[in-house]
Amino acid sequence: MRRLFVIGLLSLATACAEFSPDAGMSAVTSAVRDKVGGETTKITSAADAERVRARVDALLGQPLTSDIAVQVALLNNRSLQAAYNDLGLSEISGVEASLPPNPKISLSRLARSGVVEWEFQLLGNILALATVPARKEIARQRFAQAQQVAIETTYRLALDTRRAWVNAVTAQQIVGYLEQSRLAADATSDLLRKLGETGGATKLEQARAAAAYAELSAQLAQARLRAQQERATLTKLLGLWERDIRLPATLPALPSRLQPIDNIEAEAIGGRVDIAIARQELAILAKSIDLAEATRFVSLVELSGIVETERDPDGRKTRGGFELELEIPIFDGGQVKLRRERESYMRAVNRLAAVATAARTEARTAYQSWRATHEIAQQYQNRVLPLRRTIAQETLLRYNGMLTDVLELLIETRERVAANVAAIEARRAFLLAEIDLRAAVIGGGASPMPSPSPSTAPAVKAGGGH
Secondary structure, three states, X not given: OHHHHHHHHHHHHHOOOOOOOOOOHHHHHHHHHHHOOOOOOOOOOHHHHXXXXXXXXXXXXXXXXXXHHHHHHHHHOHHHHHHXXXXXXXXXXXXXXXXXXXXXXXXXXXXXXXXXXXXXXXXXXXXXXXXXXXXXXXXXXXXXXXXXXXXXXXXXXXXXXXXXXXXXXXXXXXXXXXXXXXXXXXXXXXXXXXXXXXXXXXXXXXXXXXXXXXXXXXXXXXXXXXXXXXXXXXXXXXXXXXXXXXXXXXXXXXXXXXXOOOOHHHHHHHHOHHHHHHHHHHHHHHHHHHHHHHOOOOOOEEEEEEEEEEEEOOEEEEEEEEEEEEOOOOOOOOHHHHHHHHHHHHHHHHHHHHHHHHHHHHHHHHHHHHHHHHHHHHHHHHHHHHHHHHXXXXXXXXXXXXXXXXXXXXXXXXXXXXXHHHHHHHHXXXXXXXXXXXXXXXXXXXXXXXXXXXXXXXXXXXXXXX
């Protein structure tokens, strides 16, 4: 009996799961480096926090490119750090779930005249001990799934940061262009006002020039508000507070051509992290069904080793034995637990199919949007804007030659402003589509459809005023 207890205790000790040296962060760091191109770390001490702060300060000391913004967010975003804490808690729960219940010790003393009895019991749940390997494997897979969830959270932050950077630079570029346009409109309005004082311009012409200047001022105010909002969104994702960031003046140049991507749907099915999470859930529930079937009729088996010692005037007597406790499955034969596990498994099957179907659709749609937005942006860059510049030059020549009036000049100015703002927005749409394409392949979520800025619409239609 003593040997049996010793063997049981050794089995309990060797079955204990161990904590990983870095709380599972190695898998997260490797995946992020390969797919996102940045470095991430978990802050666990004051020294780690100081190193991260120094690295962030160094990164923010230079113009904030898209890659630098992502790196700052991966290091400084506290919500991401909380997600890594969730990963650590998942490991703790996994280790806890893989452990059998601790053995119990019972000691009792009975005394009567001249006789003292001591009883010592060591109790252990044999069923829990027998199912440790299965529960340990389920806990291991749960922890691997939690690592994928942490990877998906990191992907999402990186992609959202890139989108926020694109939106912030777009808004800033539009503000810069509208400021230049308003300066030109102000000069025109001032010139017509002076001409009006000498009789060289009518009140109608002066009013139209002043209205054009006022409309551009309103558009500029809207653009500035949008720029402030987009900058605030980016700052929040970077984990900063009231800190000035230096954004580039313009968006990156448009690529001249795009390389076609073959089998984009298959690439998404094989590479998306949300599909990997759903597959892991399916494997975990399959193991749970096996465990539920194996323990369907027996849910409690406890073995107790008993040692009794009796002392009396004649000497000491010692007796040993054991006690086995079983739960009788009269009312619950395990069918409820087994049915629950099977229903959960089928739910996971359907969810995996739904995620895979959605991934194929998202990948195909994102690829089509990527190519279409590139064509649209190229059309603005190669055709619309050069033609608008030609029209502006010819209109100005005709006005200087007194072959046209102020109204036509103002209409051309409004249309040129709208075309240039639309060209900036078209480049923004392409960059967002490029980010969404990456999200469709690796996971992390797509962005909502971009809505046009209020400043993109011309203040007056081409035929207005006639």
